[in-house]
Amino acid sequence: MKSIKTKLKLNNQQKTILAKHAGVARHAYNWGLATCIKEYEETKKRPSAITLHKRLVAEVKSINPWYYEVSKCAPQQALRDLERAFKNFLTIPERGFPLFKKKGRKDSFYLEGSIKIFQGNYIQLPRIGVVKTYEILPSVPVKNVTISKKADNWYISFKYNFEPCPTEKIGETIGVDIGINTLATCSDGSKFANLKAYRQAKKQLVRHQRAVNKKVIGSKNRRKAVKKLASSHKKVADIRVDALHKLTTWLAKNHSTIVIEDLNVSGMLKNHKLASAIADCGFYEFKRQLTYKCEWYGSELVIADRYYPSSQICSSCGHQQKMPLHLRTYECSECGFQADRDFNAAVNLKNYVNQ
Numbered sequence: 292m293k294s295i296k297t298k299l300k301l302n303n304q305q306k307t308i309l310a311k312h313a314g315v316a317r318h319a320y321n322w323g324l325a326t327c328i329k330e331y332e333e334t335k336k337r338p339s340a341i342t343l344h345k346r347l348v349a350e351v352k353s354i355n356p357w358y359y360e361v362s363k364c365a366p367q368q369a370l371r372d373l374e375r376a377f378k379n380f381l382t383i384p385e386r387g388f389p390l391f392k393k394k395g396r397k398d399s400f401y402l403e404g405s406i407k408i409f410q411g412n413y414i415q416l417p418r419i420g421v422v423k424t425y426e427i428l429p430s431v432p433v434k435n436v437t438i439s440k441k442a443d444n445w446y447i448s449f450k451y452n453f454e455p456c457p458t459e460k461i462g463e464t465i466g467v468d469i470g471i472n473t474l475a476t477c478s479d480g481s482k483f484a485n486l487k488a489y490r491q492a493k494k495q496l497v498r499h500q501r502a503v504n505k506k507v508i509g510s511k512n513r514r515k516a517v518k519k520l521a522s523s524h525k526k527v528a529d530i531r532v533d534a535l536h537k538l539t540t541w542l543a544k545n546h547s548t549i550v551i552e553d554l555n556v557s558g559m560l561k562n563h564k565l566a567s568a569i570a571d572c573g574f575y576e577f578k579r580q581l582t583y584k585c586e587w588y589g590s591e592l593v594i595a596d597r598y599y600p601s602s603q604i605c606s607s608c609g610h611q612q613k614m615p616l617h618l619r620t621y622e623c624s625e626c627g628f629q630a631d632r633d634f635n636a637a638v639n640l641k642n643y644v645n646q
Contacts, residue, residue: 293453293587299438299445300423308419309438309445312361313398319366321391322351323373340374362418364435368401395517399439406433406449414447422447442521457589464548466640468601468633469577471568472619475538476633478641483538488530489571492523499523531573535580543584550640551578553597595643606630606638 301309323343331337338346344367352358358366376389404417411427416436424447431451438447466478474485489496499520506513542549556574560566578594585592595601602614605621607628614621614632621628621635630638 292450294448294450295429296446296448297428298425299447300425301445305419305422306445308361309400309440310398311357312365312400312402312419312438313440314394315358315361316365316369316400317392317394317398318355319347319351320369320373322347323370324389324391327373327377337377340370343370343373362402362404364402364404364417365400397439399437401435401437403435406436408433442525443518444525453587455587455589458544460545460547460590462546464550464641464644465542465546466550466637466643467542468552468636468640469554469572469574470633471565471572473633474534474572475577476631476637478634478637480634483534485572486530486534487568487571488527488534489567492527496520496523496527531571532576535573535577539577539580539584542581543588543590546590548591548593548644549581549585550593550595550643551581552599552601552640553594554578555597593644595640599643601636601639601643602632604635604639606635606642 299305323340326343326346327337347366347370373389376386379386380388402416402419405415406417407415408428408430409415412424413421414424414428414433414436415421429451433449433451436447436449438445440446462479464478468476470476471485473482475481475483499516503513503516503520506516554574556569559569559574562569581592584590600611602621603611605611605623605626605628608623608626610623610625612624619632621630621632623629
């Protein structure tokens, strides 16, 4: 399966109907959560999503006619999401207890049924009609879609069947060392700069955040300031993801074997001096994208052991020595070999598959 997410090009009427769908889904979720809490306090049992939906139709829809203005899929899926949230809480305690949803935060809803893509960037949706996207969509059958709102923009996402298509490779094995100063240093000498999107936009984000704090809660000016802040955060995230997509696509398409490190990202983030810079790189997202793109393009991804000392080993003679973080050039005390620290690590990663 392959997924796609793209921005919708909407008029005001379409934005209103999408907001209604998201509002009904949020109302159904919050009603279901309140009902579950009350039922558990009284009977020590929690109703299922099917039971909640039957009660929703009998008790809620009859007194809230605006439920009939939207697709029935939106509240149904909201109750299924609630049931999954409870299951996650019971099986994975770190997820936490389900929380009530608030308007304007992660607004989204689900649709299924008669969905059709035509003329490249038009898609027919039930109860909403034809909407237009900013980019060309694949001509594939679609069973269901999720529509979400982020920074005052609406996005549509869906999955479809995808046949992996191996590409012709220009290189065999390549080692990739990812870091903060340079996002990726490859064993063939290629380097990809770290754009440091958050660091570049930090002053602007601080200014927008202060503007939000100065506005009266509930006022129109505060809502405008919140939109500006959200747009700035989204721009930072888009720049980061775009750089990672370009890097991972180039690696997966052009190399038969890719070797990377198994970084302990959560442990690295505990270093408060480097946490912001590490989070700005997107190390976990790099690994996630590379994993599925290697399957798409017929490449093999090799993840070196977490404790493999790629930065400490001499790529020329194999001697191992300590390398503090402040040393950016590797100077071997045995053979006198000198190289950039990250390049030396990338070559060691390339040689890792032959050990």
